[in-house]
Amino acid sequence: xxxxxxxxxxxxxxxxxxxxxxxxxxxxxxxxxxxxxxxxxxxxxxxxxxxxxxxxxxxxxxxxxxxxxxxxxxxxxxxxxxxxxxxxxxxxxxxxxxxxxxxxxxxxxxxxxxxxxxxxxxxxxxxxxxxxxxxxxxx
Amino acid sequence: xxxxxxxxxxxxxxxxxxxxxxxxxxxxxxxxxxxxxxxxxxxxxxxxxxxxxxxxxxxxxxxxxxxxxxxxxxxxxxxxxxxxxxxxxxxxxxxxxxxxxxxxxxxxxxxxxxxxxxxxxxxxxxxxxxxxxxxxxxxxxxxxxxxxxxxxxxxxxxxxxxxxxxxxxxxxxxxxxxxxxxxxxxxxxxxxxxxxxxxxxxxxxxxxxxxxxxxxxxxxxxxxxxxxxxxxxxxxxxxxxxxxxxxxxxxxxxxxxxxxxxxxxxxxxxxxxxxxxxxxxxxxxxxxxxxxxxxxxxxxxxxxxxxxxxxxxxxxxxxxxxxxxxxxxxxxxxxxxxxxxxxxxxxxxxxxxxxxxxxxxxxxxxxxxxxxxxxxxxxxxxxxxxxxxxxxxxxxxxxxxxxxxxxxxxxxx
Numbered sequence: 384x385x386x387x388x389x390x391x392x393x394x395x396x397x398x399x400x401x402x403x404x405x406x407x408x409x410x411x412x413x414x415x416x417x418x419x420x421x422x423x424x425x426x427x428x429x430x431x432x433x434x435x436x437x438x439x440x441x442x443x444x445x446x447x448x449x450x451x452x453x454x455x456x457x458x459x460x461x462x463x464x465x466x467x468x469x470x471x472x473x474x475x476x477x478x479x480x481x482x483x484x485x486x487x488x489x490x491x492x493x494x495x496x497x498x499x500x501x502x503x504x505x506x507x508x509x510x511x512x513x514x515x516x517x518x519x520x521x522x
Numbered sequence: 523x524x525x526x527x528x529x530x531x532x533x534x535x536x537x538x539x540x541x542x543x544x545x546x547x548x549x550x551x552x553x554x555x556x557x558x559x560x561x562x563x564x565x566x567x568x569x570x571x572x573x574x575x576x577x578x579x580x581x582x583x584x585x586x587x588x589x590x591x592x593x594x595x596x597x598x599x600x601x602x603x604x605x606x607x608x609x610x611x612x613x614x615x616x617x618x619x620x621x622x623x624x625x626x627x628x629x630x631x632x633x634x635x636x637x638x639x640x641x642x643x644x645x646x647x648x649x650x651x652x653x654x655x656x657x658x659x660x661x662x663x664x665x666x667x668x669x670x671x672x673x674x675x676x677x678x679x680x681x682x683x684x685x686x687x688x689x690x691x692x693x694x695x696x697x698x699x700x701x702x703x704x705x706x707x708x709x710x711x712x713x714x715x716x717x718x719x720x721x722x723x724x725x726x727x728x729x730x731x732x733x734x735x736x737x738x739x740x741x742x743x744x745x746x747x748x749x750x751x752x753x754x755x756x757x758x759x760x761x762x763x764x765x766x767x768x769x770x771x772x773x774x775x776x777x778x779x780x781x782x783x784x785x786x787x788x789x790x791x792x793x794x795x796x797x798x799x800x801x802x803x804x805x806x807x808x809x810x811x812x813x814x815x816x817x818x819x820x821x822x823x824x825x826x827x828x829x830x831x832x833x834x835x836x837x838x839x840x841x842x843x844x845x846x847x848x849x850x851x852x853x854x855x856x857x858x859x860x861x862x863x864x865x866x867x868x869x870x871x872x873x874x875x876x877x878x879x880x881x882x883x884x885x886x887x888x889x890x891x892x893x894x895x896x897x898x899x900x901x902x903x904x905x906x907x908x909x910x911x912x913x914x915x916x917x918x919x920x921x922x923x924x925x926x927x928x929x930x931x932x933x934x935x
Contacts, residue, residue, distance in 0.1 A: 406549065406882045410878075410879065410882065410933060411933065414933060414934075439872055439874045439904075440904070459872055459904070460872035460874045460875045461871075461872065461875050461933075461934055462874070462875045462878050462879075463872075463874065463875075
């Protein structure tokens with residue numbers, strides 16, 4: 384299981400990113416976060432688990448255990464994978480209520496990251512957030 | 523033999539100054555715009571023509587009984603004549619305004635297709651077509667029980683003319699082929715394609731979206747039945763395109779959309795339709811856009827286009843030379859005849875990641891499948907990074923691209 388949402392929280396990511404004053408360091412950090420995200424089994428990279436609306440391929444899998452939601456995500460692009468880690472830091476290993484309550488717009492604004500991503504790529508990330516929120520709402 | 527063409531008359535730096543948008547910083551770096559196959563930038567003359575129209579002449583065309591309407595109509599129809607001359611169409615009424623290349627193809631597929639296709643008919647499209655030159659044919663083919671079949675593309679990204687010849691028979695009713703591939707830059711031998719289509723009695727539609735911005739197209743020399751392109755890839759405004767067609771074909775085709783302007787008389791007993799080109803131009807057209815395109819054509823006619831083409835070819839060969847000298851770059855699409863498009867992969871890196879990191883360094887490229895999934899699938903890739911050059915790009919832009927790629931590699935590989 385990934386450390387995102389447990390050992391690495393959304394607050395940690397906001398804090399760390401706020402230290403960097405150039406884009407190189409920010410992107411290196413994002414890519415490094417992606418490398419910490421365990422790869423998804425080939426068998427789970429199915430059409431059903433593919434998130435639409437992303438330029439690159441993004442897979443998202445969810446499980447419910449002990450009243451909490453666990454998400455695994457993967458992408459064939461490094462930066463997108465890093466961004467998935469950023470999202471999972473907010474949502475992984477949380478109760479459906481916590482997922483629903485999380486203010487993702489404020490999080491993204493605080494990260495000051497999405498403005499560096501074009502609308503289409505931003506939308507891909509949003510498609511994933513929408514899917515996570517939908518999973519929580521259905522739980 | 524000495525060089526016939528003298529590129530000295532073409533000065534990219536001077537031309538560049540005509541394009542105000544290029545003079546800006548992006549993410550703290552001077553903009554390097556290498557996404558010209560997606561859309562070209564607009565010279566000041568085009569922007570000014572649109573401003574002038576709205577400041578002085580704005581009025582509806584063709585029907586007003588006043589001075590503004592007369593001026594607007596004169597400029598609007600004047601632009602049609604300019605575009606007709608630009609592509610060497612025999613008559614201005616063979617130039618039909620559309621919303622873009624996509625609508626032009628849909629117009630032909632819908633109007634010609636609906637009244638001509640029948641079950642068992644075949645439509646051939648090259649396997650490297652943009653989705654907009656595949657899907658409209660699939661829609662009408664499905665409706666009519668016809669088929670849409672891909673003409674194979676060789677490993678270098680050129681069309682397989684032998685395979686094409688073998689596919690042709692009298693059931694082929696239309697061949698739709700891009701003049702230039704948007705994904706690869708391949709210049710297709712469309713004159714041959716048209717001739718071979720005609721030999722079996724088929725029509726030929728040429729998608730010129732990626733060609734018109736690079737050289738002077740002559741629709742009569744091509745002898746194509748339809749030629750479509752977009753204003754915005756010709757340094758003109760977005761939301762406007764041109765459908766050229768042979769007059770006898772256009773005359774025989776039923777209207778595409780109904781509304782004002784396209785009718786001669788309307789009654790509940792029966793409506794008769796206006797003549798060309800108005801039959802296909804229902805509703806108030808994009809008047810400002812048309813006038814802007816007219817200004818773009820004037821601009822191009824005033825420049826040394828042959829010199830511009832030499833300059834673009836030199837940029838491409840410089841970029842390809844640098845790519846070959848850079849480890850880990852694989853160029854996708856290596857046909858002999860290409861426009862100034864370099865589609866490539868940085869081995870070990872996803873094209874989207876490369877695009878993001880180039881953008882951070884002020885270099886604008888396109889990444890992805892370029893709305894041409896079938897050809898990407900044939901090459902076994904999900905997409906590429908595409909740097910596409912126009913005449914206002916310079917060798918310094920190419921250098922910036924490769925500097926930015928070097929940095930991207932440090933992040934990704």
